[in-house]
Amino acid sequence: MIPYGRQDIQPQDIEAVIDVLRSDFLTQGPAVPRFEMQVAEKVGARHALAVNSATSALHIACLALGLSEGDWLWTSPITFVASANCGRYCGAQVDFVDIDPYTYNLCPKAMEAKLKHAEQEGRLPKVVVAVHLCGQPCDMQAIHTLSQRYGFKIIEDASHAIGGKYQGEYIGNGRYSDVTVFSFHPVKIITTAEGGMALTNDRGLAERMDLLRSHGVTRNPELMTQEADGPWYYQQVDLGFNYRMTELQAALGVSQLDRLDDYVARRNALAARYNDLLAELPITTPWQHPDSYSGRHLYVIRLQHERLSVSHREVFEVLREQGVGVNLHYIPVHTQPYYQAMGFQSDDLPEAERYYGEAISLPLFPTMTEVQQDEVVEALKKAVGAV
Structure with missing residues (x-):
């Protein structure tokens, strides 16, 4: 994995x-x-x-x-x-x-x-x-x-x-x-x-x-x-x-x-490589604001459901089945039972809920190899029906 x-x-x-x-x-x-x-x-x-x-x-x-x-x-x-x-x-x-x-x-x-x-x-x-x-x-x-x-x-x-x-x-x-x-x-x-x-x-x-x-x-x-x-x-x-x-x-x-700047640079390099490798898939890659240089803790893609014949959950599960440890960051806090008990509704924040229905965090860490990254990309292509 x-x-x-x-x-x-x-x-x-x-x-x-x-x-x-x-x-x-x-x-x-x-x-x-x-x-x-x-x-x-x-x-x-x-x-x-x-x-x-x-x-x-x-x-x-x-x-x-x-x-x-x-x-x-x-x-x-x-x-x-x-x-x-x-x-x-x-x-x-x-x-x-x-x-x-x-x-x-x-x-x-x-x-x-x-x-x-x-x-x-x-x-x-x-x-x-x-x-x-x-x-x-x-x-x-x-x-x-x-x-x-x-x-x-x-x-x-x-x-x-x-x-x-x-x-x-x-x-x-x-x-x-x-x-x-x-x-x-x-x-x-x-x-x-x-x-x-x-x-x-x-x-x-x-x-x-x-x-x-x-x-x-x-x-x-x-x-x-x-x-x-x-x-x-x-x-x-x-x-x-x-x-x-x-x-x-x-x-x-x-x-x-001592290695902070190197770690962040490597994360950004991997993110840029992801952007190139995933450019033709029915997904949205992370947008980077020109005023910022991200720490790149996470690389979150969003599924373009209008171009897909599979569900969010199906894509997630196929990736896991192929040994790709994807995650989802995050479930909107206001939909958690503790906060719903305070009166928040699941449809209160439409952009957040739209994000939740599309987001998947792909693997990203500084020691990740390009071979591993290629494996993630191939698994994602299979999951979204691109191969």
Whole structure:
């Protein structure tokens, strides 16, 4: 089976982890700050907070931005459920903005129309989570312009997008957002096994997220509410969580980061080759916005049903039967039972639902060979009846 994604672990990655195992620190040592500093420097952010998952990063980012009961969080329906769930963790209500038919990201035009109605109804969002699906960034300048008018904060869910660029600059620099979140899950661009990171240019937000990721406990006298009893003293000044990243994970991340640009370049080269090989098939290949350089976490095709005599499911199953580990990213969040129980209907967001009826993620990972890619293409030709 050719998987849709796969980590690349090299000997230097293994040695980096072994070095930590031989050291004095398995957690809360020097590797995590080193990883944070290197990622921040790479993308041009002032502060970086490593945590145990991107979901944890989204959660503490929402809390740091003051999201709470009675507030609204808006996001895209075509994303993993964590992009919406982070709002529910804070007690906020969640709503969804339909996607752009070309990028599959949150559509600024649909968002502007929705904001106008929300303003009239007194339910404007406090936080918008802009998801960079497949690694292609949202139209962040347009979203930021809307935030200036309507007063919401912005989290870039860049779980798919580290190493990508928007308007010639690395995603994560925070030019158009308050917080950016990266994921280091094994199928992402670089991995720490599990792990995530929140980046910001706001010192206050960084300090708040730092506190929240570690039980709300501090040894910093500036954050304490009373004088320390002695050098052993710490205080819990907020209700936080155990969201810390280990030294083992961070050491792996530092080692992987050395190959970030190579990984993204290879993913883009494979995507370009897919585009050429699939050009004559009854499918739509991913469109790349000229303002962006995608991290290419995923390569999603869309079936052109009007040109096919087989169903979405049949194409998917034939590919699996031929050893191609296709997947579908994602089932629209608002159609999940948890969100349907809140009143969302399956036909609320037509572009998202149209996407779901056509999308298939083909295998894409940096160690993929051209022979493997050719096998995927031949399998897809068979599945759609082109051979």
